[in-house]
Amino acid sequence: MRSLDGVVLGGPNSGKTHYAGQLYGRLRRRPGALSLRRDAGTPPDLSALEEVFRCLENGRAADHTSSAMWADVALPLVSRGGVAVDLRWPDYGGEQLKAITEHRAVASRWRDRLAAAEGWALLVRLQGEVTYPDAVAELTRSPIERQVAAARAGSWDANARLVEMLQLLLHVSEFGVTQPLSRPRLAVLLTCYDELAPSNLTPRAVLSERLPLLMSFIAANWMPDAVSVWGLSSLGRPLTLDSEDEQFIEDGPERQGWVLPPEGGPRSEDLTLPLAWLLGLE
Numbered sequence: 001m002r003s004l005d006g007v008v009l010g011g012p013n014s015g016k017t018h019y020a021g022q023l024y025g026r027l028r029r030r031p032g033a034l035s036l037r038r039d040a041g042t043p044p045d046l047s048a049l050e051e052v053f054r055c056l057e058n059g060r061a062a063d064h065t066s067s068a069m070w071a072d073v074a075l076p077l078v079s080r081g082g083v084a085v086d087l088r089w090p091d092y093g094g095e096q097l098k099a100i101t102e103h104r105a106v107a108s109r110w111r112d113r114l115a116a117a118e119g120w121a122l123l124v125r126l127q128g129e130v131t132y133p134d135a136v137a138e139l140t141r142s143p144i145e146r147q148v149a150a151a152r153a154g155s156w157d158a159n160a161r162l163v164e165m166l167q168l169l170l171h172v173s174e175f176g177v178t179q180p181l182s183r184p185r186l187a188v189l190l191t192c193y194d195e196l197a198p199s200n201l202t203p204r205a206v207l208s209e210r211l212p213l214l215m216s217f218i219a220a221n222w223m224p225d226a227v228s229v230w231g232l233s234s235l236g237r238p239l240t241l242d243s244e245d246e247q248f249i250e251d252g253p254e255r256q257g258w259v260l261p262p263e264g265g266p267r268s269e270d271l272t273l274p275l276a277w278l279l280g281l282e
Helices: 016-029 047-057 096-103 109-117 133-138 143-153 159-173 203-210 212-221 248-249 274-279
Strands: 003-007 034-036 071-078 084-093 119-124 185-190 227-233 257-262
Touching: 003 109, 016 034, 016 047, 016 071, 034 109, 034 133, 047 203, 109 274, 119 274, 143 185, 159 212, 185 203, 203 227, 227 274
Parallel strands: 003 084, 003 119, 119 185, 185 227
Antiparallel strands: 034 071, 071 084, 227 257
16 A cells, blocks of 8 residues: 655635535545545544535535644545545645745755655636736846735735746756656646636647636646546535535535546546546546
């Protein structure tokens, strides 16, 4: 049995909390490519995920993770092929990732986890990202010039911010980019995909259209088979903190939400698929 690390890179309002809760629900009630192992010995502490799932069972959104929180969630998993793994999955406040880019400082726990991870899952909520038409010129500036420009504009261009973040995380985890990377695998999850207008484009094509500089950076620095881009709707519909959506309650959260595979085509209700790909267990 292997012990694997995975890192979720999701800032505030990226959909990280709801994906984690729904992933737990799928693993527990409707296993797919991955399921929870029943022979894992002492039951792991999954209280953080259980609380999110409990909110969803009541038809309401879960509150955001506290900005100061950092906890390791240990998931004992088994693939359809019978491969057993223990996955360490960090739960943290999204503001911590935002602070890394703003202050250009990475805590040791982040560096260690990034370096050890088999794969990184980057969560991007396209409808929540701000872009500016001069993004190409922005990326040619020095880091200090970029910070000054961002402060004046009130926010970063999403292309610049996400490329800057990936560059910084690759540097501190000592993954060189002189040649395209095969590790860590990178799964880009375009969250709240139900917010986007219906399209026949693949998720990768949508990312290229909406955030072209980010997609170009990823394509230039990862091997083609080490990157996948997914459309993800963890809930399938919007919920609020006090919504009490009766239809959502009646159907159950484990029957809500879907992923659109990298190649496009039919949606799948198996929310474990991106994680299975990330860990090489597909």
